[in-house]
Amino acid sequence: MLSFDTETTGVDVESEYILTASLVHIQPDNAPATRVLSDKSIINPGVPIPAPTTAIHGLTDEFIQASGGDPAEELEAVCLILAAVLETHETALVGMNLVFDLTMLDRNCRRVGVRPLSDRVEIYPVIDALVLDKKVEPYRKGTGTRKLDYIAPLYNVPRPNAHDSTADALAAARVVWRIGRLYDPIGALNAHDLHRLQVAWKKDQDASLHRWLKGKGRDTTGVDGHWPIRPLRTEIVEETLW
Numbered sequence: 001m002l003s004f005d006t007e008t009t010g011v012d013v014e015s016e017y018i019l020t021a022s023l024v025h026i027q028p029d030n031a032p033a034t035r036v037l038s039d040k041s042i043i044n045p046g047v048p049i050p051a052p053t054t055a056i057h058g059l060t061d062e063f064i065q066a067s068g069g070d071p072a073e074e075l076e077a078v079c080l081i082l083a084a085v086l087e088t089h090e091t092a093l094v095g096m097n098l099v100f101d102l103t104m105l106d107r108n109c110r111r112v113g114v115r116p117l118s119d120r121v122e123i124y125p126v127i128d129a130l131v132l133d134k135k136v137e138p139y140r141k142g143t144g145t146r147k148l149d150y151i152a153p154l155y156n157v158p159r160p161n162a163h164d165s166t167a168d169a170l171a172a173a174r175v176v177w178r179i180g181r182l183y184d185p186i187g188a189l190n191a192h193d194l195h196r197l198q199v200a201w202k203k204d205q206d207a208s209l210h211r212w213l214k215g216k217g218r219d220t221t222g223v224d225g226h227w228p229i230r231p232l233r234t235e236i237v238e239e240t241l242w
Contacts, residue, residue, distance in 0.1 A: 001026045001094045001127070001176070002085045005169035006101045007057045009049055013103040013222075013230065017045035019059050019068070021078045021105070022165035025085070026173055038166050041078055044068025045108075057163040072112040079109065083120040092191040093123070093228075096148045096172035097130040099202075102229040118229060125195035126228040129175040132198070134205050136183050151175060155182070202227035 003024040010016035025037040044064050054060055068074075085091050095101055102123065109116040117123060133151050145151070152159050152171050155178035161167035180187035186194065203225035210223045222230070 001092050001173050002082070003094045003169040003173040004082070004098065004101055005095055005165040005172065006104055007059060007163065007165045008104060009045070009047060009053055011100075013100060013107055014233070016104070017047055017071075018043050018075070018104060018108050019045070019049070019057075019064055020165045021074070022169045023078065023081055024166060024169040024173060025091075026170075036170065038170070039081065040166050041074040042068045043071050043074045045071055071108065072114050075105070075109050075112065075114045078105065079114065079117050079120060082117055086121045086123060089122075089124065089192070092125045092127045092195075094127045094173050094176050095129065095169065096175070098126060098128045099227050099230060106229060123228055125191035126198070127176050127191060127194055128198060128202075128228065129172045129179070131202050131205065131227065132176065132179045132186060135201050136179060136186070138205075148172060148175070155179065199227060 003022075003026065005022050005024075006018050007020045008016050008018050020040055020042050022038060022040045027035045027037070029035045042064070045068075049059060049061050049064065082093070086093060102117070106116045106118060108114075129148070129151070130146060133146065142150070148168060148171060149159065149162060152175055155175050157171050157174040157178060159167070159171055162171075189197070206223050206225040210220050213220045213223060224230070
């Protein structure tokens with residue numbers, strides 16, 4: 001598995017900036033052992049980090065200005081690794097709510113003139129811990145039930161250094177693995193079949209969430225069934241998805 005996670009200046013994929021991007025490559029070794037190789041890019045987008053955001057992930061303006069690299073160079077490096085791994089279709093790209101991270105990466109690349117990942121390679125196969133968790137436990141109740149902070153302990157996955165992109169990438173991969181072990185029908189699937197099923201599952205999940213949010217009079221922006229990456233706004237065809 002190649003797990004991907006970002007920490008950003010905010011949650012709007014169309015306007016916010018990536019501060020760190022981590023890739024954690026998990027490879028079989030001598031069973032049951034694995035080899036875990038990680039790489040983190042630290043990026044200085046040249047914009048201030050909102051204080052509430054710093055309070056979540058701990059990344060400060062001072063640290064980013066001192067340690068962050070050029071956005072175009074760092075994002076190019078991230079895309080090169082992702083494309084090299086994905087082009088074989090032999091390694092699954094995994095993460096938590098990857099539609100956020102992949103769309104954020106896409107928009108950040110376009111903003112600084114870097115060729116986006118979707119123009120380099122088919123983003124496939126992908127395995128998303130959020131989509132899987134909603135599939136196996138669709139009616140779990142409670143505040144924050146779909147955040148990695150909450151679901152990781154449910155799958156007996158430790159969370160040291162929470163909200164560090166490398167730690168979160170590794171935790172997401174472990175959640176995916178645990179779900180496969182706990183739920184045989186999912187664990188029996190190969191990554192390619194599981195990717196195709198998640199496309200349908202995500203659409204159904206967003207349809208349900210869209211109805212619930214609309215009934216509460218809440219914002220439904222981004223709840224549109226697109227996965228694992230959202231198309232550009234100019235490419236979204238107005239249609240009733242559900």
